[in-house]
Amino acid sequence: MSAPLTLIIGNKNYSSWSMRPWVLLRGLAIPFRERLIKFHTQDWTDNIKGLSPSGMVPILWEGEPGSSFATWDSLAIAERLHELFPAAGVWPSDPRARARARSLCAEFHSGFRTFRSAMPMNIRSRYPGKGLNPDVAKDIERIVALWTDARKEFGAKGNFLFGAFCAADAFYAPVATRFVTYGFELKGAAREYQRALLDSTGVKAWSADAVKETEFVADDEPYAAAPR
Numbered sequence: 001m002s003a004p005l006t007l008i009i010g011n012k013n014y015s016s017w018s019m020r021p022w023v024l025l026r027g028l029a030i031p032f033r034e035r036l037i038k039f040h041t042q043d044w045t046d047n048i049k050g051l052s053p054s055g056m057v058p059i060l061w062e063g064e065p066g067s068s069f070a071t072w073d074s075l076a077i078a079e080r081l082h083e084l085f086p087a088a089g090v091w092p093s094d095p096r097a098r099a100r101a102r103s104l105c106a107e108f109h110s111g112f113r114t115f116r117s118a119m120p121m122n123i124r125s126r127y128p129g130k131g132l133n134p135d136v137a138k139d140i141e142r143i144v145a146l147w148t149d150a151r152k153e154f155g156a157k158g159n160f161l162f163g164a165f166c167a168a169d170a171f172y173a174p175v176a177t178r179f180v181t182y183g184f185e186l187k188g189a190a191r192e193y194q195r196a197l198l199d200s201t202g203v204k205a206w207s208a209d210a211v212k213e214t215e216f217v218a219d220d221e222p223y224a225a226a227p228r
């Protein structure tokens, strides 16, 4: 039995890296607590150093946050959860499916910078048509190919990329919500998968909290003026 887990996260409307391990934990029904530290607040200034070795979110603590064992960075957290809960389904059980799922996560984690900066996660807002340019369209084309190929090759036993919900789905959850925010209409298998992901337990729960947030973080809002 592992120590109680606490996930340190940022604003649910904006923090796509926080969303990934949260949705993974919730989607796999692994018990955890959350500690939400909003960006640009006194809480962040006062507490981030003590709660985050990297100064960023997300961080997973095993035991008392700040004084137990920490794993930071979304991808490292997914791997740590796989070690703590080997039977939970963090990764697919088939070795090739598992390798492919890791490739999908790693590719997003280290890439898609054009897409990420042109279409930052903003779950509560709608900016149809914003952010799209030829380079972003290339990134989206690659994402659609990744989704479609995984569904076709590995997804037969369920609605997710590798059949059952796993870390790869958690990694693409903030991508599915971006397509809604920026009004990008998917087609065919990619659209069906997006629907399944948006309807999944963790994504629904996170999004329900995100839409209630009212803070405006200018760095994440290229398409809106700050409220006065």
Ligand SMILES: N[C@@H](CCC(=O)N[C@@H](CS)C(=O)NCC(=O)O)C(=O)O
Pocket (backbone or CB within 6 Å): 010, 014, 015, 016, 017, 018, 055, 056, 057, 058, 072, 073, 074, 075, 109
């Ligand atoms: N590679 C990291 C990225 C983490 C990251 O960029 N977190 C952002 C929020 S989504 C953050 O903490 N920003 C605050 C800052 O940089 O001060 C991961 O995968 O967890």
